[in-house]
Amino acid sequence: MSHYDFDMPVSETDVRKLRVNDTVTLNRTLYGIRDATLIHMFDRGRTTRFDLHGHAVIHTAPNVRWVGETQAHPSGYEPICIGTTTSARMERFTRPLMEQYGVRIVIGKGGLFAASQSAFSDLGGVYLAIIGGAAALETTWIEQIEEVDLDDLNPESLWKFRVKGFGPLLVAMDSYGGNLYTKVNDAARGKRAAALAALGVKT
Amino acid sequence: MRVDLKQVEEACKELYIRAVKLLPPDIKQGFSRLDKSETDATGKSILATMIRNIKVAEDTNNLLCQDTGIPIYNVVIGTGLDVNGFELKRAIAEGCARATREHPLRSSVVHPVTRTNEHTSCGRLVPVINIDFSDESDTLSIEMIPKGSGSENNSWLKMAIPADGIDAVKTFVVDCVLDAGGKTCPPTIVGVGVGGTADLCVHLSKVAATRPLGSHCADPEGAKLENELSSVVNQLGVGPQGLGGDSTSFAVHVETAATHITMNPVAVNMQCHSARRARATFTPQGVSYGF
Numbered sequence: 001m002s003h004y005d006f007d008m009p010v011s012e013t014d015v016r017k018l019r020v021n022d023t024v025t026l027n028r029t030l031y032g033i034r035d036a037t038l039i040h041m042f043d044r045g046r047t048t049r050f051d052l053h054g055h056a057v058i059h060t061a062p063n064v065r066w067v068g069e070t071q072a073h074p075s076g077y078e079p080i081c082i083g084t085t086t087s088a089r090m091e092r093f094t095r096p097l098m099e100q101y102g103v104r105i106v107i108g109k110g111g112l113f114a115a116s117q118s119a120f121s122d123l124g125g126v127y128l129a130i131i132g133g134a135a136a137l138e139t140t141w142i143e144q145i146e147e148v149d150l151d152d153l154n155p156e157s158l159w160k161f162r163v164k165g166f167g168p169l170l171v172a173m174d175s176y177g178g179n180l181y182t183k184v185n186d187a188a189r190g191k192r193a194a195a196l197a198a199l200g201v202k203t
Numbered sequence: 204m205r206v207d208l209k210q211v212e213e214a215c216k217e218l219y220i221r222a223v224k225l226l227p228p229d230i231k232q233g234f235s236r237l238d239k240s241e242t243d244a245t246g247k248s249i250l251a252t253m254i255r256n257i258k259v260a261e262d263t264n265n266l267l268c269q270d271t272g273i274p275i276y277n278v279v280i281g282t283g284l285d286v287n288g289f290e291l292k293r294a295i296a297e298g299c300a301r302a303t304r305e306h307p308l309r310s311s312v313v314h315p316v317t318r319t320n321e322h323t324s325c326g327r328l329v330p331v332i333n334i335d336f337s338d339e340s341d342t343l344s345i346e347m348i349p350k351g352s353g354s355e356n357n358s359w360l361k362m363a364i365p366a367d368g369i370d371a372v373k374t375f376v377v378d379c380v381l382d383a384g385g386k387t388c389p390p391t392i393v394g395v396g397v398g399g400t401a402d403l404c405v406h407l408s409k410v411a412a413t414r415p416l417g418s419h420c421a422d423p424e425g426a427k428l429e430n431e432l433s434s435v436v437n438q439l440g441v442g443p444q445g446l447g448g449d450s451t452s453f454a455v456h457v458e459t460a461a462t463h464i465t466m467n468p469v470a471v472n473m474q475c476h477s478a479r480r481a482r483a484t485f486t487p488q489g490v491s492y493g494f
Contacts, residue, residue: 036318063269063309080307083269086353086386110353110386110445131252131444132353132388133477135269136260155309155320170245172446184447185384188439195377195435201370 003168009054012124015104018171020178024128025167029146030107032060032159034085037150038093041158048149048158053102058130059085059109061155064145075145075160082142082161083135086110087127095119111172111181120175127173129180141166204341204487206286208294211345214483214490215298218347219274219324220306222481223266226257227494229416230453230478237390237450246448250390253443253476268477271308272349274299274330275413281342292332295345299323299330311352343485348413354387354475360405363467372397372469373432376455379471380436385445388475391452392416393436396470397425399460408472411456413480415494418456425457432457443476453478 001021006014008029018024031052040046062082069076087108094116097103104125106112109132120126130138147160172180196203234254241247260267276295280286300323303310310322312329359379363371376395394412396404420426432455442448462468484491
């Protein structure tokens with residue numbers, strides 16, 4: 001188990017170093033993305049002006065306050081509370097995000113599935129688990145909302161955050177087929193029969 | 204007592220903001236209990252981060268979780284109240300919308316077909332307003348629950364048959380916990396509805412999931428079932444965030460209703476670890492806030 005500090009963006013070599021149970025802390029840039037953002041980008045033909053190559057995307061839709069564009073808030077938005085949503089709904093977008101936009105890291109909660117796992121292996125990417133519901137803490141790792149695109153989808157816009165000490169996050173899916181969620185799920189399902197027996201269920 | 208609707212509107216605004224920022228004491232105690240008994244290193248470290256987040260939210264006067272949820276207001280009307288029910292519902296919705304605009308909070312509510320967000324946390328039939336009655340005199344109670352979608356997206360109903368008996372209920376609960384994995388932001392409160400009609404059964408599962416920790420089902424059969432299930436789900440090893448450990452759930456709560464001779468319905472609804480709720484109580488002395 002090793003710890004890595006990444007100044008974003010990163011290369012394929014950087015993410016290929018990561019193995020499950022390693023931890024990563026991100027600095028500089030992080031993009032926020034979510035259901036509607038991805039639906040519009042991949043099902044409705046919209047594009048973004050942001051260059052996501054080598055970057056990390058986090059499954060989020062923040063609470064923000066419109067304050068107008070200032071030096072402190074170049075996007076015009078002041079962050080109020082930024083946290084992470086369940087990744088499972090966005091499974092089918094991992095591969096196109098990597099293939100078409102060059103994304104290297106997906107951050108979320110609850111994990112992704114086989115299609116994402118194979119995209120991580122084929123193209124060089126990882127899934128980092130953040131603690132869902134710990135948004136007050138996560139917000140303290142975000143310095144600024146630098147820019148925003150596709151803002152008609154607000155709060156599901158494409159957000160460009162400037163982050164400092166964003167982590168430590170746990171490598172839960174790596175580019176070698178390693179997957180903490182499958183490991184835990186398989187073990188839990190292995191305990192199903194014993195649980196039902198303890199409840200007196202006749203099988 | 205005459206209910207002042209302006210006061211209700213203000214309170215419903217305040218309740219939404221309080222609910223997303225302050226975790227009830229019973230849930231904090233639930234965290235301490237799980238933290239003491241957790242044996243898995245990853246699970247223990249995740250619980251520590253969650254506990255730290257509760258403190259950060261209080262210290263920075265911030266939201267516990269970014270998901271402002273679907274707003275639910277549970278209203279209990281006591282005896283001797285002079286209240287216009289139609290206007291009461293309007294005041295609740297206006298308080299909810301004002302919290303969203305004035306704090307501001309993220310409006311997480313959209314039209315189900317057009318996906319249009321009015322940025323008020325309101326829409327058709329939302330906020331959800333449940334109205335019940337009690338025999339408490341001169342008392343109006345309003346409980347606010349911002350129900351997060353991570354847990355709500357994992358909701359289940361099974362119309363089991365009488366021949367399958369209570370074993371069907373128990374098996375279903377275990378399978379739902381396994382299916383949920385980390386998606387519901389465990390540790391959760393697993394709410395189980397048993398009996399009723401299909402819609403009542405699902406509603407009961409929500410009542411169960413959002414009840415305070417330490418409370419018990421008023422039906423002794425339901426209470427027995429929740430004791431049995433509570434001890435077993437934490438043996439599955441799903442753990443905090445589905446990353447392994449003993450702390451899969453704070454508790455399993457059960458609510459029951461009579462059902463039809465041909466029916467054996469069971470529903471499961473989960474509450475995530477950010478098990479938020481806030482309550483305002485109106486009496487002739489004024490409004491008081493709690494959980």
